[in-house]
Amino acid sequence: MEYSELLDIIKTGEGYTIELKESINSSIGKDICAFANSSGGKLIIGVEDKTNKVIGYHLTNSDRSKVQDIARNMNPPFTVQIEQLKNLAIIISVEGKNKHYTVNGHFYLRYGANSQQLNRDEIRDLFQKENLISFERQTNINFKEKNFSNAAFNNFRKNTNLDKALPKQHILNNLNLLTNNKLNNVGILFFSNNVKYYYPTAIISCFLYSDKEQTEIIDSKEFTGYFMSNLNNAYKYLLSKLNTAIIIKNELKHKTKLELPKEALREAIINAMIHRDYNINSSVQINISPDKVEIINPGRLLFPKEELGKRSVLRNPILVDLIHRLGLVEKAGSGIKRMQKLAKEDNVTVVFKTGMFFEVIFHRKIDNRAENRSKSEANPKQIRR
Numbered sequence: 001m002e003y004s005e006l007l008d009i010i011k012t013g014e015g016y017t018i019e020l021k022e023s024i025n026s027s028i029g030k031d032i033c034a035f036a037n038s039s040g041g042k043l044i045i046g047v048e049d050k051t052n053k054v055i056g057y058h059l060t061n062s063d064r065s066k067v068q069d070i071a072r073n074m075n076p077p078f079t080v081q082i083e084q085l086k087n088l089a090i091i092i093s094v095e096g097k098n099k100h101y102t103v104n105g106h107f108y109l110r111y112g113a114n115s116q117q118l119n120r121d122e123i124r125d126l127f128q129k130e131n132l133i134s135f136e137r138q139t140n141i142n143f144k145e146k147n148f149s150n151a152a153f154n155n156f157r158k159n160t161n162l163d164k165a166l167p168k169q170h171i172l173n174n175l176n177l178l179t180n181n182k183l184n185n186v187g188i189l190f191f192s193n194n195v196k197y198y199y200p201t202a203i204i205s206c207f208l209y210s211d212k213e214q215t216e217i218i219d220s221k222e223f224t225g226y227f228m229s230n231l232n233n234a235y236k237y238l239l240s241k242l243n244t245a246i247i248i249k250n251e252l253k254h255k256t257k258l259e260l261p262k263e264a265l266r267e268a269i270i271n272a273m274i275h276r277d278y279n280i281n282s283s284v285q286i287n288i289s290p291d292k293v294e295i296i297n298p299g300r301l302l303f304p305k306e307e308l309g310k311r312s313v314l315r316n317p318i319l320v321d322l323i324h325r326l327g328l329v330e331k332a333g334s335g336i337k338r339m340q341k342l343a344k345e346d347n348v349t350v351v352f353k354t355g356m357f358f359e360v361i362f363h364r365k366i367d368n369r370a371e372n373r374s375k376s377e378a379n380p381k382q383i384r385r
Contacts, residue, residue, distance in 0.1 A: 003085045010044060010052055011163040012174045014113035016321035017041035022048060022055060024063045027115070028091070029070045034108035034115035035093035036078055036101045038317060039137075039176065041110065045089035056087035067091055075102045111314055112324035118313065135278045136318045139182045140198050148183070149193040152226045156190070160325045175325075176318045185278070186318045189227050196224035201283045201298075204234040204273075208241055209289040228326075231273060234286060235266050241288050242364075259365045260293065264342035264350065268360040270328055271335045272297035274319050275358070282357075293362045305354050309336035 014020050017039060019031050024045060035041035046057030064082055071078045071093075078101055081092040100107060108115045153168065162171060172178050177187035188198055195202050208219040221237050223230040243259045272284045277299030287294040302313040312335075314320055323329050336352070339360065343350040353359040 001083070001085065001090070003088070006044065006085055006088055006090065007054070008163075008166055008170055009042070009174055010047055010054065011166055012171065013052055013160075013162075013325070015175065015325060016110055016112060016317055017176055018174070019043045019113070019115075020047040020049060020052065021045050023057055024059075024066065024089075028067060029074075029103040030106070030108045030115045030117070032067075032071055032078070032080060032091065032093045033074060033101050033103040033106075034110045036074070036096035037099055037108060038095065038110035040095035041093055043091040043093070045091070046087055054088065057089050058087065059084050059089045063089075070103065073103075075105075109314070110317060111312065112317075112321045112329070116312070118311075136176075136186045136316055137179050137184055139179050139184050140188060143183055143188055143192070143198060147192050147194050147197070149191050149226055152191045152193070152228065155228070156322075156326070175322065186316070186322070189278075189319070190322060192226055194224070195226060195230075199278065201281050202278060203283045204230050204269075204286065205283045206234060206237050206286045207288065209287065212289055212291045214287060214289050227273065227322075231269060234284075235269055238265060238269075238286055238288065238293065242293075260348055260362050261342040261346045264339045264346075264348075265293070265295075265362065267335055267339050267342075268295040268362075270323065271339075271360070272358070274323055274329070275299065275315055277315060291364055293364065295360045295362075296357050298357050300356060301354050301358065308352060308354075309340065 009018060010020065012018065017035070018041060019035075021028075021043060022045075028043065031041075031043055035043075045059075046055055047053065048055050059082065067080060067082055071080045076098045078093075078096060081090075081094075083090045083092070107118045109118050110116075156162075157164070157166075157171065169178075172183065172187060177184060177190070183191070185199075189195060189202055192198060204223045206221045206223070207214075207217050210216045210218045219241075223233045223237075225233070239258065239262065244256050245259065269284075269286070272295050276284060276297035280298035282298040284298075285294075285296045287296070299315060301308065302315060303311050320329065329335065339350055343362065348365065349363040351359075351361040351363070353361065
């Protein structure tokens, strides 16, 4: 690897296969283990964590021995490649061939830019039953370059503050969106302007019902663009079908408030898109009826329901990494807790159902029957506080 290439990787920032560190520290072992259990990765030593500023680090013989000992003492034993490129050190941990690895008796898996500890049963079941990276890494031989959306790519580059000088191919490669130099499934989901053509169910279907029994559809919408377009458009559509109240604090001050917490709804849509099983021929679905909003995604939980909100096991780690870079998800397992917290603050009931599909159900405060529907802005309900 050339030094200039290494600097470009640093500009891309931490992610699913990149870890930046100022020095050799006690967390090296869990990161090596996490990369071995995931898709491999590089630990670059000599970079300031928060700023990505190169401060330099020169490996000593003691450092090399320490790192090799950590790898050899993993269970099963593992090997890493250690390099010194000018003032930067690199530890290369490839994807392991004898999964699953432990270090000091603990399992680790890569979650976005973090190494997350899992228990043995979780990681075994995850790899055996779900084949963690199969869909993401696959390519589609029918993909046409003309369907690559440069607008979507440039928006992503801007919103993640990636260096404008970095070539597109370099960014795609370092974000794990290329397999054998071809755009893989995650790349297509994120940057194709016609996702439905390649994956008919990788869309969001929205339905508005007039009745609680959901027997009469009075409006529907299908979003078939690239990932962020679908997310934003589905979110806007959902908000447009809900009621808004005017909250009057005094004669001079008032504000509008949606009947359901906006951020919780957005979190639920994001979760549905990043945690769904893309091998199941069903789309993410949003059902809006007078008494509730349902956000449904295909795919079973990868851990016991009792652990919901306490643990997160990733079905689509590369996809999660992209969303993490955009600042749309925080630490592992925080999405459910965040929805619960926001719903509680607004005195809204939120329910989670599991099975072949995962459902998030928000119970509406206001009965909004179709026959009385009108634009909330035109006929808002006033609430004094």
